[in-house]
Amino acid sequence: MSDIEVRVLTDDADRLAAANLFRTAMVGFPPLSEVESGRLADLLEPGRTLGAFVDGHLAGTTDGTTGTVTLPGGARVRHLAVTHVGVDPAWTRRGVATALLTHQLQEAAREGQVVASLRASQATIYERFGYGVGGISHTVEVDTRARLRASVVRDHRVRLVDPQTAHDLLPRIYNLHRTDRPGSVDRAARWWLSRTLRGAQAPTYVAVFGPPGAESGFARYRAVSDERWFVSGERTVIVDDLFAPTAEAHADLVGFLLDLDPVDRVIFALLPTDDPLPWLLTDRRAARVTEVRDEAWVRxxxxxxxxxxxxxxxxxxxxxxxxxxxxxxxxxxxxxxxxxxxxxxxxxxxxxxxxxxxxxxxxxxxxxxxxxxxxxxxxxxxxxxxxxxxxxxxxxxxxxxxx
Missing domain, CATH: 3.30.1050.10 (SCP2 sterol-binding domain)
Structure with a gap:
């Protein structure tokens, strides 16, 4: 086949084409909305979007954001968050992904990155490029009839905030209280912006822990759409993001979520494998692990x-x-x-x-x-x-x- 040319995409039209090529490759993602397309420059780190071209045709793309990742012991080292890896379905299995990911890693090494990580849509691709499963997460479903143990101390310092206010508040909380847990990464401004632009995936509600001006934890959650909500016996809330860096924040936020009056079930979409949630309950069987997935692939x-x-x-x-x-x-x-x-x-x-x-x-x-x-x-x-x-x-x- 023809040679594959990998280069940085700097033209807005090329980067928009790459973004939509990724969505086409993923099959289940729609093209960028008009709002997202208009903010694309704000969502991408300059110089990070790569395109693989075959005879002038954009056949594949990958992207990344720089920051830090926390290692065991608390040290933070330079980190490349790899994302938007996609190959035109008509050009798969022709070396496009190999050319892209090899180029990306070699460039990252030249500029002094220490670790790269990604979230894999397929588990059979990335080992050959040196990525291994470096973190595992649980999805946990809790029946809200469960009660917290009497020994669990709650300060009842959780309050709802307007999601618009949260755009500024949540990054501040995370940056001030990011823990030393291995695997924690920077949440860049571009990442937060991407959350606000994805209307269908955006949380409906935001709860924060701590007094105004001294908040130290938060939960972003939303209701699962159900036309029978008012009469349903399976009203479900999904917690997309639970940031509870202390035992106090964790107990208060979990207790708040389980106390939501009309809700029958709370699904915590992402929890670490050693999260104490089941042990907070008088009936730990009320918390069921419904999915175990590889979270981070680390290189x-x-x-x-x-x-x-x-x-x-x-x-x-x-x-x-x-x-x-x-x-x-x-x-x-x-x-x-x-x-x-x-x-x-x-x-x-x-x-x-x-x-x-x-x-x-x-x-x-x-x-x-x-x-x-x-x-x-x-x-x-x-x-x-x-x-x-x-x-x-x-x-x-x-x-x-x-x-």
Missing amino acids: VIDLPGAFARRSLTAGEEVTVRVIDPVLHHNDGTWRFRAGRVDPTDAPAGLQIEAHGLGSVLLGAVSWSTLAAAGTVRVFEPDALSAAERLFGAPGAPFSGIYF
Whole structure:
């Protein structure tokens, strides 16, 4: 086939075509609305939209936003949030995605990005580019007849705010109270704007926790459309975004949502796998996990830059052969220890593929699990237990957003 040319799209018409090509590739997404099309320049970070051209035809696109991601231990490193990956349905399986994603990763490495992550529409595409599942989320459905335990302290400091007011308030709350949970990412102004422009997906209500001027948590929720709402016995609310960085905020916001009088069921669309919600209830069976999904797919771009900043257990070390055919500067044998990751000529105790690095970086998957799956090869049995101790990380990784 003809050569594939990948280049940055700077022309507004090209970027609009790329945005709609992505929606066509996803099949279930409508074209951009007139309002979204008019604000496209505000939604895209300059210089990040890539197009793949074959004989002058736009055959594929990908995009991204820069910011930071939190590693185990609380360090924040440079991060590329990859999004809008799409290939013209007439040009799939011809190397377009390979050209795009390889170019994007190599450019990210040249500019000093440490980690990339994305949200995958298909689970079979991204491992070959070095992305591994780095975070898992739950969808939890709660019967509102459930009661909070008497031991759960609620301050009743939740109030509703006008969604228009929330446009300025919620980013401030998030930026001031972002936690050190592994996997948390910046919510750029462009991300917030995209939420306000998506009318069909926008939450109807916004509740915040804390006194005016000192809010520290929020929930965005909406009713599931039901023509029989007034007589239905299955009135359902979906919580699209629960940001509760403290136990106090979590208890108050969850209690507020479960107390909504006409509602029979509350669905929390995105929760971390270790969220305490079921344990707050007198009947934990009232909270059912209805879906488990891979949230973040993580790609290590700068191996020593990422793992030297990640918390590793002092007194332990392990030597690992890393296989990375896309980013060759990561390919080789490395000695991992607290605060330092160095290339070495010593024999490797373990071998891991690049996508496996993405899974262990935030602590989403254990080395033993990856060894059982064949992603990690074990040359020295003691090295596997050493890696488990070295990479121990409290708290499940979670970001709580899609981009």
